[in-house]
Amino acid sequence: MNLEQTVERYSRFSLWKTLVRVIMNIRTLPRKKSKTAETISEVENFIIRKIQHMTFQEDFTSQPIIIPKGHQITVLLTRYFHASKHLLGSHLTEGAIRSAGYWIVGGKDSFPLSQEIV
Secondary structure, eight states, rough: HHHHHHHHHHTOSSOHHHHOOOOOOOTTTTOOOOOOOHHHHHHHHHHHHHHHHHHEEEEEEESSSOTTTHHHHHHHHHHHHHHHTTTTOOOEEEEHHHHHHHETTTTTGGOOGGGGGO
16 A cells, blocks of 8 residues: 555544544454454554654654654544643643654644644
8 A cells, every 4th residue: 555545544534533443443353352442552553653654764663752744643633632632722732642642743833723623
């Protein structure tokens, strides 16, 4: 699967939790594993590593996890953390994203909160 196909597939989702759930179902279906918090975390890491490799062409293993600016995953993560902070603004959203261990390239300029995201 090439970059355009992957980006197109991710862009079909408007919520981070939905994307994670779909990828988790695809990955666990053949093995009939139970869906635990550990597998959710594994799927989130799988998605992040995939976009890092597509965008930066290298493997990052350090914290924080680097997320590319302008990618659909960045939008989904921002929406997710913005909603989790009860829509209280970009400052709290940015703090929630960073405390979760993610670092979005471009900082505050890359948060798509100016768009309608909910």
